[in-house]
Amino acid sequence: MITSPEQLFMRLAEQGIALPEQEKKEIEKAAGKYRMAVSDYYFHLIDWNDPDDPIRKQCIPSKEECKNPDWYSADPLNEKKYEHVPFLVHKYRSRAAFLCSNTCYTVCRHCTRKNTVMNEEVCTTEALPAALSYVECHPKINDILITGGDPFALPLKTLETYLAGFYSLPNVNTIRVGTRAIVTEPEKITDELCDMLKKYHPLWVFTQFNHPKEVTGPVREACGRLLDRGIPLGNQSVLLKGINNDADVLEELYTRLIGLRVRPYYLYLCDRVSGTAHFATDYQEGVALVEELRYRLPGYAVPKFVIDAYGSSGGKVTVEKNHVLEETKDYIILQGLSDHTAVKFRR
Ligand code: SF4
Structure with missing residues (x-):
């Protein structure tokens, strides 16, 4: 793992790549503000001949991170307010998130949890x-998200202690794990880890692929190991300008x-997190992209476009085009999917 600009420059020198001195200074400055970590695996996906490489943009600090509107926040989801006991965020009626790790195999430059990932305060089994006991006293909570940081960066035994604890509560129906290890360090998705996870069904895993370049052979194998244990996999991408804001x-x-x-x-619309203004798009761009994807892809391949309504308990609000063009007592006029012509439908 590369955890400092010095290590990065050394690794590049080994490959015969020398960055301009000015760029090195900019990387050092940004890494001083928001710490860096890049797994060996993810580092090797970067094409250094391409200044717009989508992997590079997601993991190598850049000068853009230091240009920040002052209303951008380290905690755009206002999670601190809902952390009723240490590391447990209870924002929605039936769900709670346990922030069990502040470590990730790769620190994403667009990370929405900078508050946790950049924090020295570490969750322990204590x-x-x-x-x-908080979850037990709130019987409406029936879904636990184990997240961080990356839970799969924890020692196996520690992760199992957390899973077994929540699994033992009678009101907990489902456990979800949020991880990017599948994308940034797929070999850590070992048989041993997957065998342990399957003891805690129904368990779901949600990950974050943002670009097709991230879908590699090792990733396919990692997903297979989880799926073979009956663990469903979901993806939550972030819409990132210059990386994936393209149909x-x-x-x-x-x-x-x-x-x-x-x-x-x-x-997701990229949250307004400190250091990420250069990745931000307008929400209308996301709506238009999903509209185009609806036309190009089967329905189950099209994600919902959502805005996490920061600063309140608003939650993930779906934003999409309204396809009802007109309505009367007897009919609705729908916008057709394939050629966008109007279609009359009897109510
Ligand atoms: S893996 Fe998740 S928590 Fe870790 S840096 Fe990336 S976005 Fe943040």
């Missing part, structure tokens, strides 16, 4: 009893994902 790129990504049996679930 936090578990209070979290369990061809998203079409290819989602076509590859359904080929892996990974269900595209959400496409």
Whole structure:
């Protein structure tokens, strides 16, 4: 794992690549502000001849991160407010998130959880009893998201302690794990890990692929190991300017994902997180892209476009085009999918 600009420059020098001095300074400055980590595997996906390489943009610090509108926040989802006991966020009626790790195999430059990932305060198993008793005392909570950071970056035994704890509660119906290890360090999805996970069914895994270049042979094998244990896989992409705000790129990504049996679930508008203004798109771009994907892809390959309504408990709000053009007492006029012509439908 590369965790500093010095290590990065050394690794590039080994490959005969020398970055301009000015760029090195910019990387050092951005990494001083938001820490860096890049797994060996993810690093090797970068094409250094391409200044717009989508992997590079997601993991190598850049000068753009230091240009920040002052209203961008380290905690855009306002999670601190809902952290009723340490590391347990209870924002929605039936769901709670347990932030069990502040480590990731690769720190994404667009990370929405900078508050956790850049934080020195680490969750340990000592936090578990209070979290369990909170969930037990709130019987409406029936779904637990184990997240971080990356839960799969924890020692296996520690992760199992957390899973077993929540699994033992009678009100917990489903457990979800949020991880990007599948994308950034697929070999960590070992048989041993998958065998452990399947003890805690119904367990779902949600990951984050943002570009077709991330769908590789090792990734296919990692997904297969999870799927073979009956663990459903969902994908939550982030719409990132210069990386995937393009219908061809998203079409290819989602076509590859359904080929892996990974269900595209959400496409997020990039949260307004500190250091990410250069990735931001307007929401209308996301609506138009999903509209185009609806035309190009089978329905189950098209994610919902959502905005996580920051600063409130608004949650993930789906934003989409209204296809009802007109309505009367007897009919509705729908916009057809294939050629956008109007279609009359009797109510
Ligand atoms: S893997 Fe998730 S938590 Fe970790 S840096 Fe990336 S977006 Fe943030």
